């Protein structure tokens with residue numbers, strides 16, 4: 001047989017062999033899917049003095065450019081995810097007030113806050129909620145000026161993309177977006193994702209997130225160290241950074257899509273990670289109570305795709321009082337830090353960013369601490385198969401023991 005004929009025969013064999021890992025990865029996503037259903041069925045409800053509302057932050061529409069998403073699509077996605085709120089963060093325009101033009105108030109039972117994502121003269125980026133017309137020229141102003149101007153209107157300000165942020169010594173910002181789906185998605189290897197998509201997109205499009213989801217170690221480190229150096233609380237939130245434009249597409253020569261692999265349509269993006277907010281019983285959810293609770297750190301980050309995180313609680317008590325996440329408590333002889341998880345999990349306690357204690361297989365855990373510091377917890381689900389078991393399922397806000 002001629003050598004080119006041999007090669008021709010060998011080619012399909014090689015193609016088949018190359019696909020074995022991706023078939024196996026599809027099988028693994030199937031196992032993860034089954035495990036999540038199992039875990040979700042074991043959830044237990046929490047009863048306390050708070051009503052929990054879940055929503056997403058950092059959402060773009062067609063108003064702010066580089067997104068094609070329409071309002072109807074965003075409202076429908078929020079509804080189908082049973083979200084209570086959505087924080088819009090439109091890029092500004094020189095010619096019009098994008099915050100004024102985006103979704104705000106209640107639509108189809110979902111509360112919208114009309115924010116901006118702005119870039120400053122130092123190329124730092126901030127999320128400002130609510131936004132305003134002053135967003136139009138933030139690139140001419142220093143980061144500190146932009147924060148100060150936002151504070152004149154009592155807006156809430158978050159550091160976005162903390163891994164690139166330079167102005168940590170600015171004052172008066174409220175918190176840090178410690179996890180961003182879009183930033184994490186930059187780690188995707190397009191070739192691997194292409195074949196994963198071929199094998200798994202049809203059955204497990206949501207769970208493709210599990211193939212690249214990773215604890216945002218560097219952002220968490222910067223957040224923890226900013227709290228330590230400023231000696232002031234900073235709230236952590238997660239951003240979906242939903243544009244409905246992340247993905248891969250294979251087109252033919254006339255531009256028809258042969259394989260469209262959209263990783264972040266709003267409906268899917270809103271399912272991955274959410275901010276859960278605690279509002280005292282008896283208060284209603286509106287723009288003021290929602291912004292107040294977020295700015296106070298009465299919230300946590302839940303990767304709900306891997307099981308619903310609703311019901312997670314983190315409190316600190318001394319002999320006189322009990323405080324919730326985001327708050328300060330005075331150290332007397334000791335502080336009891338209590339964690340309640342809706343599902344049996346591995347609970348890791350961190351002080352000033354360093355893991356100091358950890359225990360597995362618990363829905364309740366009390367840590368007794370006697371040293372001042374910023375305490376927060378990360379919860380994991382080791383019962384899930386694959387790499388997801390080693391990535392956080394819940395990130396709390398800190399309790400500051402003073």
Ligand SMILES: [Zn+2]
Pocket residue numbers: 058060117241
């Ligand atoms: Zn963005």
